[in-house]
Amino acid sequence: MRITFLGNGDSMGTPRVYCNCSVCEEARTSGGNIRLRSSLWLEEEGQPPLLLDCGPDWRAQMELLGIRQCQLGLMTHAHFDHIGGLTEWADACRWRLETADIHAPRDVLNDIRARFPWIERQLTMIPNDDGMSYGSWRITPWKVNHGKNGFSYAYLFENEVTGVKWAYCSDSISLTDGQKAPLAGLALMVLGTSYVEEQYPMDTRSVYDMKEGLQLADEVKPNSVIFTHLSHDVDVNTDYSLPAHVKLASTGMQVHI
Incomplete structure (x- = not known):
C-alpha cells in the first residue's frame, strides 16, 4: 500500500487567517508551514484509490494530485474539517454522471446525512462498523476519545496475507x-498531535500534543510514527529532537507499507 499525505493540518489549517504568529507568517512567505486539513490518499494494486477523510481542502488536494476522479472514501468522523469537502466531491460526481462510495461507522454516516440530506444522490453511504476489505487489507474502525469534541474513529489496517498492521x-x-x-504491534502509527506541548486545561482539549504522542508511542511501541493534524504551534524549521523513528507529516509525503 502506498500512503500519500494530502494534508497534515488541524481544523483551522496553517496559516490561520486571523493570526500573525511566526509560523503563520512563514507559511505566507516561504511556505514551509502551509498545512491543508488532514487527509490521506491510499493506493493498493488492483483497487481504486481510497480517500481517507474529505475536508474543506479537498479540491486543492485533488488538484495537487492531478486527479479528476475519486470513487472511494473512508471517514473518521463528521466534524467539518473531515467532511467539509463532501459537497464538492458530490458535485464532481454529478458533473461526471457517476456515484462514489463512502464507508464509515453507521453513526458517522447518520451525522453526514443530517448535515447534507441530499448528498446520497451522488455518494453512496456504506456502514463499516464490522470492518471492510480493501484488496489484501482488512480495515477495522474503533471508537476513540476526542476530548471536549466527543468521539472520533480510528482505523486499523491489517494485511490478511502478511499480517503487517498500521x-x-x-x-x-x-x-x-x-x-x-489496537495500536499494539504496528509497523506504522499515524497519530494526530496538534501542539508541541498544549498548555490549555485538559477539559478544553481534543487532540494529543507531541509530548503526549511520544509517551503513547513509548507505550504501544510501533516501528515508526508519523505525527499529523498539526496546528500553527508546530514549526517545521525547528528541531524538536524527535526519535529517529518519529516524523512530522508533510504535504505530499509518501510511505509504503
Whole structure:
C-alpha cells in the first residue's frame, strides 16, 4: 500500500487567517508551514484509490494530485474539517454522471446525512462498523476519545496475507487501555498531535500534543510514527529532537507499507 499525505493540518489549517504568529507568517512567505486539513490518499494494486477523510481542502488536494476522479472514501468522523469537502466531491460526481462510495461507522454516516440530506444522490453511504476489505487489507474502525469534541474513529489496517498492521488515529486524546489495544504491534502509527506541548486545561482539549504522542508511542511501541493534524504551534524549521523513528507529516509525503 502506498500512503500519500494530502494534508497534515488541524481544523483551522496553517496559516490561520486571523493570526500573525511566526509560523503563520512563514507559511505566507516561504511556505514551509502551509498545512491543508488532514487527509490521506491510499493506493493498493488492483483497487481504486481510497480517500481517507474529505475536508474543506479537498479540491486543492485533488488538484495537487492531478486527479479528476475519486470513487472511494473512508471517514473518521463528521466534524467539518473531515467532511467539509463532501459537497464538492458530490458535485464532481454529478458533473461526471457517476456515484462514489463512502464507508464509515453507521453513526458517522447518520451525522453526514443530517448535515447534507441530499448528498446520497451522488455518494453512496456504506456502514463499516464490522470492518471492510480493501484488496489484501482488512480495515477495522474503533471508537476513540476526542476530548471536549466527543468521539472520533480510528482505523486499523491489517494485511490478511502478511499480517503487517498500521493505524490511523487523527483525532484522539486520553485513550483508555481498551482504545490503545489496537495500536499494539504496528509497523506504522499515524497519530494526530496538534501542539508541541498544549498548555490549555485538559477539559478544553481534543487532540494529543507531541509530548503526549511520544509517551503513547513509548507505550504501544510501533516501528515508526508519523505525527499529523498539526496546528500553527508546530514549526517545521525547528528541531524538536524527535526519535529517529518519529516524523512530522508533510504535504505530499509518501510511505509504503
